[in-house]
Amino acid sequence: MAKAIMLQGTGSDVGKTVLVAGLCRAARNRGMAVRPFKPQNMSNNAAVADIPGDASGGEIGRAQWLQAIACGVAPSVHMNPVLLKPQSDIGAQVVVQGKVYGQARARDYQALKPKLAEAVMDSWSKLGEGADLIVVEGAGSPAEINLRSRDIANMGFATRADVPVILVGDIDRGGVIASIAGTHLILPEEDRKMIAGYLINKFRGDITLFDDGITAIERFTGWRCFGVVPWLKEAALLPSEDSVILERLASGRRKALKVAVPMLDRIANFDDLDPLRAEPQVEVVFVPPGKSLPADAGLVVIPGSKSTIGDLLRFRENGWDRDLADHRRRGGHVVGICGGYQMLGALVRDPDGIEGTVTETKGLGLLDVETVMEPEKTVRNVTAHSATFGSPLSGYEIHLGRTFGPDCLRPSVVINGIDDGATSADGKVFGTYLHGLFGADAFRARFLESLGIVGGGIDYRAEVDRALDAIAVHLEKHLDCDAIFGLAR
Helix, strand or coil: CEEEEEEEECCCCCHHHHHHHHHHHHHHCCCCCEEEEECCEEEECCHHHHHHHHEEEEEHHHHHHHHHHHEEEEEEEECCEEEEEEECCCCEEEECCEEEEEEHHHHHHHHHHHHHHHHHHHHHHHHHCCEEEEEEECCCCCHHHHHHHHHCCCCHHHHHCCEEEEEEEEHHHCCCCCHHHHHHCCCCCHHHHHHEEEEEECCCHHHHHHHHHHHHHHHCCEEEEEEEECCCCHHHHCCCCCCCHHHCCCCCCCEEEEEEEEECCCECCHHHHHHCCCCCCCEEEEEECCCCCCCCCCCCCCCCCCCCHHHHHHHHCHHHHHHHHHHHCCEEEEEEEEEHHCCCEEEECCCCCCCCCCCEECCCCCCEEEEEECCCEEEEEEEEEECCCEEEEEEEEEEEEEEEEEHHHHCCEEEEEEEEEEECCCEEEEEEEEEEHCCCCHHHHHHHCCCCCCCCCHHHHHHHHHHHHHHHCCCCCEHHHHHHHHHCC
């Protein structure tokens, strides 16, 4: 069995995902066979990963897919054995070892955890085969002691697997001394002894100014500091899993092409937009509820959704349907991906109530197609090409539903030799079930050229790799990585 260390946070969105990816790349650069692991994740940003012995793929959190890239290995469902995909404020789809297990309300999910713990430990044992090191990412905070009795994401896992923990505090949000000292104060002794120390993340400015803070934390907790990590600008180039980041992407610097993306309540796989965001001439603006789609946008992209009908209803409530109609009258372009593609049609039907109590609603009417939700879920990695430009594509499908209609006679892409998607008669609106569409550099360059942007098509995957390498260098410089890796057991 491989040795392991675990990063847990004083709260959500403290930067654990990027730190784990960076440590994975640093360990790989040191010659170690390293793997990422997150026992339980909650995200609608999913990726398709390998299931041993199964030709089809399974779902894991997008963060573990990124961390697998950092390790230089293929993603596996065992890297994230339990994935929760929120469908409402109180309920989520539960994915276990890559496959849909069922639906659960928050309270019901707590009762499921003892069963899910066995799947977590099964994946844990399988992932360790052939590895030197596993870097584990916690979820939320170990200080959520009201959930501790059935925890499988933080200390419940760490104590059972006997994995030493490093606590991550985010100084950018403020109160980092109190959050670390407070975590020490309220943890039961069994959990407290699993923590070997802490690190400070997202520091801006002169790091030595926090020397007194380190002294104070040691006085309150007795824990050692493994280092202070500066603000990592390279992290902006990495796919983000948590939709919290979208609030920080609601505006940007004016560039040649503005791309407007409505922030759907159940937005999914919004990292499809990351390659466009990385283009120097493209400004991607995520538009929050209550704000209009910008009139100067040349392109509107409607992203994936975990609840197509619910998000379509909210789309209208926000007035985005009127904004979109105005955008089309001005000659603007529209792309819909997965759930966004379904919304662009004339009708969405859910006869089995898979998504909820509303079983039928009108679509946005920009494509002459309709969608019927069906119980069987498509989850697979694919190869494809653009039906418009002929450019090669690759990506994945994660969706429920079947879409059909006259505009499908003008497919937007061809997936594994089969036509997919639909295109309007004037060619300015298209939809597809292919996630990762904009990740293909040649296609992205051709598509942007059709919108008047010449010189696009950066090597996006190489940019991600360079960012991971740069982050690993920063961590080696600012953290005691010898001590961190030396903790593993």
